[in-house]
Amino acid sequence: MVLCWSSPASTQHRRRFSVSMKSKTEQGKKLFTPGPLGTSMTVREAALPDLGSRDVVFIEKVKYLRSRLVQIAGVNEEDYTTVPIQGSGTFAVEAVIQTAVPRKGGKVLLLENGAYGKRIVKMCEYLDVPYHQESFPEDQKVDVNRVADILRADNSFTMVSVVHCETSSGVINPAMEVGAAVREIIPDCVFFVDAMSSFGAVPLDMMAGSVDFMVSSANKCLQGIPGFSYTVARRRALEKCKGNSRSLSLDLYDQYQGLEATGQFRFTPATHTMLAFCQALKEFDEEGGLQGRSARYKENRRVIREGMRKLGFTEFLDASHEGYIITSYNFPSHPNFDFKTFYSKLNEKDQVIYPGKVLNSDCFRIGNIGDLYPRDMSHLLECIEQVCGEMGIPLPLHS
Numbered sequence: 569m570v571l572c573w574s575s576p577a578s579t580q581h582r583r584r585f586s587v588s589m590k591s592k593t594e595q596g597k598k599l600f601t602p603g604p605l606g607t608s609m610t611v612r613e614a615a616l617p618d619l620g621s622r623d624v625v626f627i628e629k630v631k632y633l634r635s636r637l638v639q640i641a642g643v644n645e646e647d648y649t650t651v652p653i654q655g656s657g658t659f660a661v662e663a664v665i666q667t668a669v670p671r672k673g674g675k676v677l678l679l680e681n682g683a684y685g686k687r688i689v690k691m692c693e694y695l696d697v698p699y700h701q702e703s704f705p706e707d708q709k710v711d712v713n714r715v716a717d718i719l720r721a722d723n724s725f726t727m728v729s730v731v732h733c734e735t736s737s738g739v740i741n742p743a744m745e746v747g748a749a750v751r752e753i754i755p756d757c758v759f760f761v762d763a764m765s766s767f768g769a770v771p772l773d774m775m776a777g778s779v780d781f782m783v784s785s786a787n788k789c790l791q792g793i794p795g796f797s798y799t800v801a802r803r804r805a806l807e808k809c810k811g812n813s814r815s816l817s818l819d820l821y822d823q824y825q826g827l828e829a830t831g832q833f834r835f836t837p838a839t840h841t842m843l844a845f846c847q848a849l850k851e852f853d854e855e856g857g858l859q860g861r862s863a864r865y866k867e868n869r870r871v872i873r874e875g876m877r878k879l880g881f882t883e884f885l886d887a888s889h890e891g892y893i894i895t896s897y898n899f900p901s902h903p904n905f906d907f908k909t910f911y912s913k914l915n916e917k918d919q920v921i922y923p924g925k926v927l928n929s930d931c932f933r934i935g936n937i938g939d940l941y942p943r944d945m946s947h948l949l950e951c952i953e954q955v956c957g958e959m960g961i962p963l964p965l966h967s
C-alpha cells in the first residue's frame with residue numbers, strides 16, 4: 569500500500585482538525601498559574617505551519633521578534649539586542665549567569681526574597697560560580713539601602729541579580745532603584761534582572777535601571793506558547809563574554825554571534841513556538857502594548873481581590889503591595905479545608921490554580937496573567953464558592 573500525502577487527505581485532515589478544535593477538552597482549561605499560561609486560539613493556530621530553520625520566512629520572523637523585544641524593553645537596537653534561547657525561562661536565566669560571569673574573578677551578589685531568587689542561588693552552586701546570597705523576607709521587597717551598603721563594603725562583585733516580580737509570592741522588587749545603586753557604586757558591575765513574569769506587563773525602565781541583561785520567556789505576559797526564552801542584553805556587556813560559558817548549548821555569546829552572522833540558530837530552533845510568538849506580539853500590539861495588557865491584568869486582579877475578600881479569603885501580602893501578576897492566598901483555617909481536594913475539585917471544573925511557594929506559610933496562588941479576562945476571574949470565584957460548598961466550608965470564611 570502506498571501512503572498518500574496528497575491534498576485531499578490534508579484537506580480532510582484540516583476539516584477534522586478545525587471541527588475537533590471546537591470541543592471543550594481541546595480548548596483546554598483556564599490557567600490561573602505562573603506558567604504555563606493560557607494562550608489565545610489564534611496564537612496556537614499560528615504555530616501550525618512547518619518551516620525549515622533556514623527558510624527565509626522563518627529568518628525574517630526571528631529578526632522581527634528580536635527587534636520587537638528590544639523595542640518593548642524600551643531600549644534602542646544600537647545598544648541592545650535580543651538573544652533567544654531554546655527552552656523554558658530557567659534556561660535563559662542560567663544562560664545569563666554562566667555566560668556573563670567570568671570564569672576567573674567573577675562574583676555575584678544574589679538578592680533573593682523567594683523561590684525564583686533561590687533558584688539562581690542553586691544555579692551558582694551547580695556552576696561553581698562564587699556568590700553572596702542576600703536574603704530578604706518573602707513578604708517584603710528587596711531593600712535598596714541594604715544593597716547599597718553591601719556594595720559599598722565590597723566592590724569585588726562583577727554581577728548583581730534581582731528578580732523583578734518574585735512570582736512565588738507576587739512581590740514586585742524595586743529593580744530600577746537597585747540598578748541605579750549598582751551603577752553608582754560599582755560602575756562596571758553587570759546588572760541582571762529576571763523579569764520573567766513581569767516583562768510586557770509591569771513597567772521596567774531599563775535605561776534608568778542601567779540593566780545589562782534582562783530575561784523573560786515566550787509563555788509569560790507576552791502570551792506565546794512555551795518553547796523558548798530570551799535575553800535582552802546590552803551589546804557592550806554581551807560582547808565582553810567571549811569564552812566565559814561553561815556550557816555549549818547555553819552559551820549566550822555564541823548564540824548571539826551565530827544569529828548576528830547568519831540569522832540562524834546553532835541548534836534546532838523552536839520554529840513553531842516562534843511563529844506563534846509573532847502572532848502573540850501582534851495581539852500584544854492590538855491590545856495597546858504594555859499599557860493595554862497591564863490594564864487588563866489589573867482589572868483581573870481587582871475582580872479576584874474584591875471577590876475573594878467577600879468570600880473571606882485573606883492575602884499573604886499586606887495591602888501595601890501593588891503587584892497584579894499573581895496573588896498568594898492563605899489557606900482557610902476551617903478544618904475541612906484540604907488543598908489537594910480544593911485543587912482537584914476546581915480542576916474538574918477546568919479551573920487550574922497553583923500551590924503556594926512561600927516557605928513559612930500555607931498558601932495557594934491565583935494568577936491574573938495570560939489569556940484571562942475579568943469574566944474568567946468572576947467565573948473562577950463562582951467555582952470557588954461551589955467547591956467550598958461541596959467541601960462543607962461555610963462562606964464567608966471567619967479567621
Ligand SMILES: *Cc1c(COP(=O)(O)O)cnc(C)c1O
Pocket residue numbers: 602603656657658659661684731733734735762763764765785
Ligand atoms: C516562570 C518564572 C521563571 C522560569 O520558569 P520556567 O518554569 O523555567 O519557565 C523564572 N523566574 C520567574 C520569576 C518566573 O516567574
